[in-house]
Amino acid sequence: MFYREAGDFKTSYRDDSQTFPIRLDRMGYYILMFVAFLVVPFFINDYWVNAVFAPFLIYAIAALGLNILTGYAGQVSLGTGGFMAVGAYASYKLMTSFPEVSILIHIILAGGITAVVGVAFGLPSLRIKGFYLAVATLAAQFFLVWVFNKVPWFYNYSASGQINAPERSVFGVIVTGPNTEAWAKYMICLVFVVVLAWVARNLTRGMMGRKWMGIRDMDIAAEIIGVNPLMAKMSAFAVSSFFVGIAGALFFTVYLGAAEAGEAFGITKSFLILFMIIIGGLGSIFGSFAGAAFMVLMPVFLKNVLVGGLGWPTDLAAHFEFMIVGGLIVVFLIVEPHGLAQLWRLTKEKLRLWPFPH
Amino acid sequence: MTTTTDMNADSYVTADGRTIGPVVMDMKNITLRFGGVVAIKDISFDIREGEIRAIIGPNGAGKSSMLNVISGFYKPQEGEVWFRGEKRPPMKPYQVARQGLARTFQNIALFDGMTVLDNIMTGRLNHMKANLLQQAIWKGKAEREEIANREICEKVIDFLEIQHIRKTPVGRLPYGLKKRVELARALAAQPSLLLLDEPMAGMNVEEKEDMSRFILDMNDEFGTTIALIEHDMGVVMDLSDRVVVMDYGKKIGDGTPDEVRNNQDVIDAYLGVSHD
Numbered sequence: 001m002f003y004r005e006a007g008d009f010k011t012s013y014r015d016d017s018q019t020f021p022i023r024l025d026r027m028g029y030y031i032l033m034f035v036a037f038l039v040v041p042f043f044i045n046d047y048w049v050n051a052v053f054a055p056f057l058i059y060a061i062a063a064l065g066l067n068i069l070t071g072y073a074g075q076v077s078l079g080t081g082g083f084m085a086v087g088a089y090a091s092y093k094l095m096t097s098f099p100e101v102s103i104l105i106h107i108i109l110a111g112g113i114t115a116v117v118g119v120a121f122g123l124p125s126l127r128i129k130g131f132y133l134a135v136a137t138l139a140a141q142f143f144l145v146w147v148f149n150k151v152p153w154f155y156n157y158s159a160s161g162q163i164n165a166p167e168r169s170v171f172g173v174i175v176t177g178p179n180t181e182a183w184a185k186y187m188i189c190l191v192f193v194v195v196l197a198w199v200a201r202n203l204t205r206g207m208m209g210r211k212w213m214g215i216r217d218m219d220i221a222a223e224i225i226g227v228n229p230l231m232a233k234m235s236a237f238a239v240s241s242f243f244v245g246i247a248g249a250l251f252f253t254v255y256l257g258a259a260e261a262g263e264a265f266g267i268t269k270s271f272l273i274l275f276m277i278i279i280g281g282l283g284s285i286f287g288s289f290a291g292a293a294f295m296v297l298m299p300v301f302l303k304n305v306l307v308g309g310l311g312w313p314t315d316l317a318a319h320f321e322f323m324i325v326g327g328l329i330v331v332f333l334i335v336e337p338h339g340l341a342q343l344w345r346l347t348k349e350k351l352r353l354w355p356f357p358h
Numbered sequence: 359m360t361t362t363t364d365m366n367a368d369s370y371v372t373a374d375g376r377t378i379g380p381v382v383m384d385m386k387n388i389t390l391r392f393g394g395v396v397a398i399k400d401i402s403f404d405i406r407e408g409e410i411r412a413i414i415g416p417n418g419a420g421k422s423s424m425l426n427v428i429s430g431f432y433k434p435q436e437g438e439v440w441f442r443g444e445k446r447p448p449m450k451p452y453q454v455a456r457q458g459l460a461r462t463f464q465n466i467a468l469f470d471g472m473t474v475l476d477n478i479m480t481g482r483l484n485h486m487k488a489n490l491l492q493q494a495i496w497k498g499k500a501e502r503e504e505i506a507n508r509e510i511c512e513k514v515i516d517f518l519e520i521q522h523i524r525k526t527p528v529g530r531l532p533y534g535l536k537k538r539v540e541l542a543r544a545l546a547a548q549p550s551l552l553l554l555d556e557p558m559a560g561m562n563v564e565e566k567e568d569m570s571r572f573i574l575d576m577n578d579e580f581g582t583t584i585a586l587i588e589h590d591m592g593v594v595m596d597l598s599d600r601v602v603v604m605d606y607g608k609k610i611g612d613g614t615p616d617e618v619r620n621n622q623d624v625i626d627a628y629l630g631v632s633h634d
Contacts (some may be wrong), residue, residue: 013508014501202496205486206504210480214469221467224429225543226455226484235490283471 019201038191041183049182054255056296057189058247063276063288064200065243070274071282073123073206073236074216079137081269082144083241085261086114087248089154092163095253096156103168103175103253107192111246117144118241125233140269148261162260165253176253185254192250196243201285203239212236213283279332281341290340298325364627369407370502372599379407381443382551382583383428390423397423398434399607405551410577411585415604416627421587422464424604425553428462429586430454460549461593462540464556464587470529474539477528478514481546482507514546517579518572534565538572545576552576555556558593566590568631570597595619 008023010016020026044053062080069075091110095103121140125133148154155163167177174180175188203209211232214222223229252259259265272295280291299321304318336343369379383405390398398420406625413421427433428439430451439446441457449457460481468476486507488500489608515521518538523531528539537557544552557573558566570593588594594601595615603611603618605627611618618624 015513017508098470199494202494202500203490205491206496207479207483207486208490208493210472210476211483213472213476214480216472217469218467221463221469222480223451224431224455224461224463224467225480225547226450226452227480228450237555239490313455 017205019205033194034180036194036327044182044186046059046182049186050255051300052297053186054189056292057186057193058109058250058255059273059276059296060193060289060292061196062247062251062273063292064196064285065240065247066273067277067280067282067284067288068200068204068212068243069236069240070217071277071284071287072209073212073221073240075122075233075236076130076134077137077240078134078267078270078274079121079140079144080273081242081265081267082141083114083118083244084248084269085144085148085249085265086117086241087111087245088252088259089148089163090155090245090265091116091253092165093154095166095168096341099168102170104170107246107249107253110249111242114245115238115242118244119234122234122237122241125237126230138267138270141267145261145265160260162258163252164258166258168253176257178257181253188254189250192246195287196246197289200243200288204285208235215235216283236281275329277339279329279339281339284339284341286344287339287341290344293327294340298328312332361418364605368407376408376578378409378599381405382407382441383585385424385428386438386440387426388427388432388434388439390420390427390432391625395477396607398427401607401609402435402437403602403609403612405583405585406600407583408577409583409599410573410597411583412437412591412598412601413585413587413604414591414594414601415610418606419604420607421604422435422555425461425555425585425587429553435446455547458547458550459553460547460551461553462537462544464559466533466535466536467542468528468540468543471527473525473527474520474531474542475511475515475524476510477513477539478542478546479507481514481543483512484547510548511542511546514542517531517575518542518545534561537562537565537569541572541599545580549582551583551585554584556587556589558588558590566593573597597612 008021010021012118015021020029040053061082066077066080069077087110090113091103094109098106115265121137124136149161152161155161158164165176167174167179169175170188173184175184204212211222211227212235214225214227215229215232215236215244219229222232245264248265250262256264276291276295277288278291279294281287288289302321302324303317306312306320307314312320332339369377371377381404385404386402388398388401389396401420401424413424415421423432427434430449430453433448446454446457468482472480478557486503488503492498493500518541519533520538520542523535523539528536531539541554542556544554554573558569561569573584573586574597577584580585586598598615599616600613601611601618602609603621603624605623610623610627611621613621
């Protein structure tokens with residue numbers, strides 16, 4: 001009844017192509033931003049930031065990145081974990097080599113370095129497609145993790161082979177290291193998420209996004225209309241890896257604090273993020289967030305219900321958690337193969353007509 | 359095999375008052391082989407500015423291959439392609455598109471996951487220059503360009519009468535409308551030469567009439583040069599200024615519809631010839 005576009009006339013193409021064309025959506029978005037920036041930081045504590053918000057926000061960035069590559073440009077990648085490792089190790093090397101430079105710049109540079117690596121490993125995509133490309137990127141995953149374990153220069157010759165994030169601050173607020181306050185961790189992730197989501201939206205609604213989707217839907221037609229397949233695919237790999245690299249850098253510096261390539265950025269990470277975008281919805285910005293939220297929140301929720309609510313032993317709950325999450329993924333894919341984003345779209349279509357179905 | 363003297367002039371005016379200009383695309387002695395199969399055998403013909411040029415022939419005559427040579431998909435083993443008075447070096451299809459060529463496909467080749475509007479906007483991509491960073495920021499050049507090009511696309515949408523499906527994903531549309539959207543996408547590029555591969559295949563009489571009207575209007579209003587492949591002889595004879603007839607990879611006729619209709623080789627190819 002309230003959620004509708006009737007009466008909300010668009011008189012310019014600019015208005016017509018805005019991100020949230022329906023007034024209620026716009027209001028919801030502003031309220032969400034208000035709560036995220038001005039309410040949550042005052043109530044957040046260590047548990048919430050470490051269990052929920054930091055992983056959700058960081059995975060959302062990685063999912064956005066992979067969604068650009070797989071969902072929009074149609075290039076399957078199983079190398080996400082490896083590219084996150086590149087971001088993490090790049091930020092580590094930058095932080096330890098140039099301690100006087102702001103960490104924000106380090107994180108962005110780490111994204112840039114990952115973009116270059118991503119383009120290099122994306123080159124085979126010009127000749128191979130689908131499953132074969134997935135295998136090629138899988139090689140990237142194992143190769144990158146192997147390199148970070150084998151070459152001591154990457155972990156500054158530390159005895160444990162681990163990398164540890166030194167303490168760094170932004171505007172006088174500590175954001176990395178063990179002394180970081182919960183709200184600071186949350187805020188730095190939030191700022192990156194909001195800016196990158198905005199960038200992803202801008203790229204995908206404009207000509208770049210159309211080139212990517214053209215390559216995804218019908219590469220021959222895209223080429224005949226003037227899309228250079230090399231540039232389109234390489235830009236998708238670059239932008240995607242940039243996002244994933246930033247996610248990796250944040251994951252290591254802000255969230256983990258200490259990391260080892262094989263453990264933190266193994267193949268399971270690649271699959272986790274792939275699941276996120278499949279469950280959330282391929283080719284959808286909202287879907288990246290929904291998928292990340294689902295994969296992060298579901299285990300936390302189950303643990304709270306099973307251990308906290310039903311009083312099960314922790315180990316039993318942990319095993320059940322795996323089974324339930326796995327089962328839910330299968331159910332979801334059967335019920336709605338296009339993911340949470342499609343469910344959300346259908347709900348909105350229904351809402352538009354509610355309460356009069358005709 | 360153009361016989362009338364005025365058609366060999368640099369430009370002339372047709373009976374219905376359209377001006378046909380000089381040669382835009384000149385195919386010289388094109389031969390295309392796939393292994394041992396000769397798809398096109400030593401064919402030459404030209405396309406003049408502002409005209410509607412039809413390529414006809416029985417199935418397997420090499421018409422689509424010819425179109426693929428023009429649009430850069432196939433590289434002929436022999437022969438030269440001259441575009442606007444210059445010999446065209448071997449090019450990728452997207453480079454050909456930048457020269458101002460657009461085409462539609464025999465089997466519709468639209469982007470199913472995108473809306474009609476987005477599909478048509480892809481036709482504008484050679485006219486949009488904002489770089490990656492400008493697009494990421496959106497405000498400024500990218501947005502201005504988007505709006506300016508949206509206006510051109512909206513004109514095409516109005517012209518082809520598909521306003522009502524602007525925001526519908528293409529995958530949901532019926533066949534006839536898809537054909538029209540594909541034409542819109544090609545037209546949005548404002549091509550100097552438009553290639554149509556069987557624009558009326560699988561259509562009913564009404565849809566064919568609509569499509570014929572669009573083709574004529576495009577040619578008339580925008581002065582678009584059109585080369586088309588079509589099997590419906592009535593349509594071809596009514597629409598086109600000149601016709602090339604192919605059979606088994608060879609050119610067997612070239613000229614105005616009337617000349618082609620009375621060409622003995624063409625009649626033989628279509629009706630068969632008795633060997634006694």
